[in-house]
Amino acid sequence: ELRMNLEDYTVSKQGKEIELTAKEFEILRLLLQNPRKVYTKEQIYSLIWNDAYFGDENAVNVHISRLRNKIEDNPRSPKYVITVWGIGYKSGEFK
Template sequence: MNGQILLVEDNKTVHKILLEALKKENFQVLSAFDGAQAMFHFEKSNIDLVVLDLILPDIEGKDIIEAIRKTANTPILVISAKNADTDKAEMLTIGADDYLAKPFSMIEFVARIHAAIRRYRMTHHDHKQVKTIGDLEFHLYNYMFYNHGLEIPLTKKEARILELFFNNPNKIITKKMLYEAVWNEPYYDDENVINVHMKRIRNKIEKDSTNPEIITTVWGIGYQFKA
């Protein structure tokens, strides 16, 4: 698989054509037909590139770009019937990586996709972006996690939690620190959302999630990632 792409296009005919072209290139594709679906998939999945139509039924494309750029550097390829230089300049200024005006050829579309992903990986994939602790390996540039060489699928929030632990081995991370670092919101002692995510992570990486050895609980305080 070459990567996972989020395809945001509300025109079903165009969507189908682009979907087929991407699958032929061995990309895994998540489909969204409006802005709400797009943001749901982006938050829940590890996306390598976003293909984004600007005109959607609920949210403007530029609002999606701005929302993504608050938390991620994921490449964004805008596709739009708007062909004015001012439109292109505005989207590139607020965070799009490339802009393709409709109509366009599938050859150019696929080439732009590969180029954007290649540029992103070349920029972000270096030794500083790969953390290894024991048999655990975490690739920060694409949020891929490996345990004894086996790939462990993670949601975006799970990956960000593990990134925090990998960057702070053996340190005690309070629940307040964890929540504010991952969710970017003030913490009001609501532990439920943290507990749910920690349970899911432990189910994925621990030999026995009921008796964790990798991420232990410091009762009344938070967690410790044992390096």
Template sequence: MSARGTILLVDDEKEIIQLMDIYLKNEGYKLLKAADGLEALELLGRHQVDLIILDVMMPRMDGIEACMKIRESKNMPIIMLSAKGQDMDKIAGLSIGADDYVTKPFNPLELVARVKSQLRRYQQLSGPQRQDENEIVIEELVINISTHTVTVEGQEVQLTPREFAILKLLAINRGIVLSMERIYQEVWNEPFMESKNTVMVHIRKIREKIEKDNQNPRYIKTVWGIGYKIDRL
């Protein structure tokens, strides 16, 4: 990684790639470039990336789908680019896990400033708490992926394998509302088949073990009519 960090720029417009290549490199960042979401995912599998600038409209895999895929396992900042400036388009981008939204055409200096702001915020929030690559730390909740252990305020709690899988899924996708259908399909690895009660029962059991007040949960929040989420810090 370079002194300032590595940025993945995903856009099928060569002019934007060339323009931001100049501005970002002048600021000391290393730049990786992709023309669509599939190429971006391939690069993420081979490189350590600190921030992603992701265009919405692209061939093969667009930015919305790419952002959702990235958020399944990564939590670095994502800045969305789009020619669509309507509020609902911005809300859609932010609701699937993007951290910021910039409308085209944009001032390159403004985008660089947003890159710096997002990296600074991410490093402040994740730096002191991220003890190793296998731990997810959310306030007093610590999830160790390698040992499949969970502690709350330093006390270990016993979760079943499925309870652990649900908690890990929500923690990895922090800030994103996951439907009961998606939770069931990813944890049980089978079609949903109207299994709402199964997910609800598991969520209730997890809360009983990690929350002090089930009526006002600190970690797993219910988004009525949609699903569950763990808030971003």
């Protein structure tokens, strides 16, 4: 079970705290607060970095990869941060 505390900027999984960078936290918050919305890499970059996107998707890819390595049981088969091929990312279905 993944929990995010917006007051103290912590994330925990099964009761164990996970250390995230500020950008990783903001990406996860963006996706979790809008669970059905698919965000393009451009949208994620613009919203999280508060900067214009110049086509360098590597920054978003690296942060998503690092985030998955920290929160997913199996980062190659993610359930929290889902890739929508050809479009971008969305949060997974939580039950």
